[in-house]
Amino acid sequence: MANGNIFSYEWIESLPRLEETIRIFGQAEIIGVDLEADSMHHYFEKVCLLQISTEKASYILDPLALRDLSSLRPVFSSPRIRKVFHGADYDIRSLYRNFQIEVANLFDTQAACKFLGLRETSLEALLRSRFHVELNKKYQRADWSKRPLSPEMLEYAAMDGRYLIPLARMLEKELEEKNRLTWVEEECLHLSKVRFLPPNHAPLYLKVKEAFLLDSRSLAVLAALLEFREAQAKELDLPPFKVLRNEALLELAKKKPLGLEEMETGKILSREQNKRYGKRLLQEIQRALAIPEENLPVYPREARPDLSTSVRKRIKALKIWRDNRAKHLGLEPGILMNNVLINAFALKNPRSIKEMGEIPGLKKWQEVYFGQEILAVQTGGNWERPSRTRVASEN
Numbered sequence: 105m106a107n108g109n110i111f112s113y114e115w116i117e118s119l120p121r122l123e124e125t126i127r128i129f130g131q132a133e134i135i136g137v138d139l140e141a142d143s144m145h146h147y148f149e150k151v152c153l154l155q156i157s158t159e160k161a162s163y164i165l166d167p168l169a170l171r172d173l174s175s176l177r178p179v180f181s182s183p184r185i186r187k188v189f190h191g192a193d194y195d196i197r198s199l200y201r202n203f204q205i206e207v208a209n210l211f212d213t214q215a216a217c218k219f220l221g222l223r224e225t226s227l228e229a230l231l232r233s234r235f236h237v238e239l240n241k242k243y244q245r246a247d248w249s250k251r252p253l254s255p256e257m258l259e260y261a262a263m264d265g266r267y268l269i270p271l272a273r274m275l276e277k278e279l280e281e282k283n284r285l286t287w288v289e290e291e292c293l294h295l296s297k298v299r300f301l302p303p304n305h306a307p308l309y310l311k312v313k314e315a316f317l318l319d320s321r322s323l324a325v326l327a328a329l330l331e332f333r334e335a336q337a338k339e340l341d342l343p344p345f346k347v348l349r350n351e352a353l354l355e356l357a358k359k360k361p362l363g364l365e366e367m368e369t370g371k372i373l374s375r376e377q378n379k380r381y382g383k384r385l386l387q388e389i390q391r392a393l394a395i396p397e398e399n400l401p402v403y404p405r406e407a408r409p410d411l412s413t414s415v416r417k418r419i420k421a422l423k424i425w426r427d428n429r430a431k432h433l434g435l436e437p438g439i440l441m442n443n444v445l446i447n448a449f450a451l452k453n454p455r456s457i458k459e460m461g462e463i464p465g466l467k468k469w470q471e472v473y474f475g476q477e478i479l480a481v482q483t484g485g486n487w488e489r490p491s492r493t494r495v496a497s498e499n
Contacts, residue, residue: 113155113162113262117169125156125163129179132158134186136268139195140248140261147337147344151202152248155265162262168251173203183208188272190214190227190264192292197300210296211288213268216275219288221434227264234274235267287469294467307401308334312350318357320400321393326357327401328392329385336381348377360389411451418450418482425481429474441470453482 116122129135136157143149154165154173167173179185180199187207189195191214199205217225224230231237243260253261279285308330309315315326330353337344352372361367364382368375373382411419423446430437445465454460457475470478 113164113258113266115164115166115258117166119170119172122165122170122173123175125165126175126179128158128161129156129176129185130182132185134159134188134269134272135179136188136265136272137195138190138261138265138268139198140246141194141198142247142249144245144343145247145249145346147341149198150249151198153253153261155261157265157269159269162266164258164261167202168249173205176203177205180205180207185209186211186272188213188268190230190268190271192295193298196296196298201300207296210292211272211276212292212295213271213275215291215295216272216279216288218436218439219284219291220275220278220282221436230271231263231267234271237263237267239263287467287473290467290469309401309403312354314354316403318354318403320402322357322360323401323403324395325360325389325392326353328388329353329356332381332384332388348373348381352377356385356389360393361386362389415450415453418453419446421481421484422446422449422478425477429477440474445470449478449482454479455483 114125116125136155138155139151140153140155141149142152151167154167156163156165165173180187186209188211189207190212192207192210192212196207196210199207213230214225214227217230224233228239228241231239240256240260243257246257248257248261276285279288307327309323309326312326312330315323318326329348333344333348333353336342336347340347355370355372356367359370359372361370361372364378364386367373367382367386368378422441423443426441426446427437430440433440445463448463448465449460452459452463454463457471457479460466460471460475460478
């Protein structure tokens with residue numbers, strides 16, 4: 105138990121106590137959930153802590169000691185128990201990746217904040233503004249795979265999940281007042297189904313900012329350097345950026361040093377990095393410089409569709425409508441409707457709510473609350489006066 109706190113936490117590292125705790129979770133109507141992973145410290149990332157709170161107590165589960173968390177699946181998949189997360193995307197993916205845990209009846213407090221039009225949506229900012237609680241930032245990048253964890257780290261971990269339930273209660277009430285709770289619930293339903301995508305064989309340089317600016321020869325060098333770094337990261341079990349940073353590899357790809365002296369005088373890498381990787385990086389650069397011209401990589405350029413004038417006009421009209429309505433509702437424009445959906449609307453040009461429902465990515469709340477307006481925009485009609493069914497959502 106944590107000392108000096110009204111709301112204490114319990115450290116769970118044995119299967120018998122886990123089973124007892126699961127019975128407590130199973131009787132709850134709502135639980136707050138957070139996790140800590142080690143993606144900042146290891147190549148093969150994993151969940152290192154799982155924090156679960158009821159309305160009466162907090163528990164910190166140690167997956168590294170427990171190993172098998174399959175007995176938690178019925179709790180998380182139960183539609184009766186509300187699961188509160190903050191910024192759930194990564195957590196949902198991680199729980200499924202590591203433990204095949206699926207989450208039903210999700211409520212994401214960060215999504216709720218965005219649909220309320222709040223500017224600061226981080227948990228840190230919300231705890232400060234609503235509960236006058238300060239989180240210790242120094243643990244945000246901590247290595248949670250280390251054992252034992254200090255009491256301060258455990259306090260920090262417990263604090264993250266401790267306020268999720270009262271925060272959710274506040275936000276649900278505010279969403280109901282604006283008639284937007286169903287919007288968030290639908291978004292959370294879609295969010296609960298996200299999964300980590302299996303690794304693909306796309307070139308690593310597609311994830312490097314500014315790689316598209318390189319010529320084909322430099323791109324070949326960058327590709328070789330990235331492949332080398334990836335192999336090193338796997339071997340050392342470190343995140344790639346902790347082996348060599350993207351910025352350094354980009355500079356090497358541009359300058360293409362041919363010797364250790366040139367590499368060292370360029371000061372692209374640290375002395376330690378030059379000593380450890382310099383010779384092998386030079387070998388990769390030489391290998392890429394020997395690639396025949398016809399085999400050099402070409403950065404893929406997305407072909408822009410040749411849109412007709414009428415489609416372009418509809419896109420412009422929809423964006424004007426979206427931006428004005430979002431401002432009126434106090435929302436970020438992308439929350440109301442993103443550009444991908446706008447383009448899909450403009451291309452399909454639906455003439456009825458039924459046709460509108462065939463557009464991929466359209467949510468029910470968008471159709472119900474804004475469908476008639478969107479149809480009016482598509483046809484050049486008037487959309488200024490909100491319908492009665494939407495009045496509450498705009499207060």
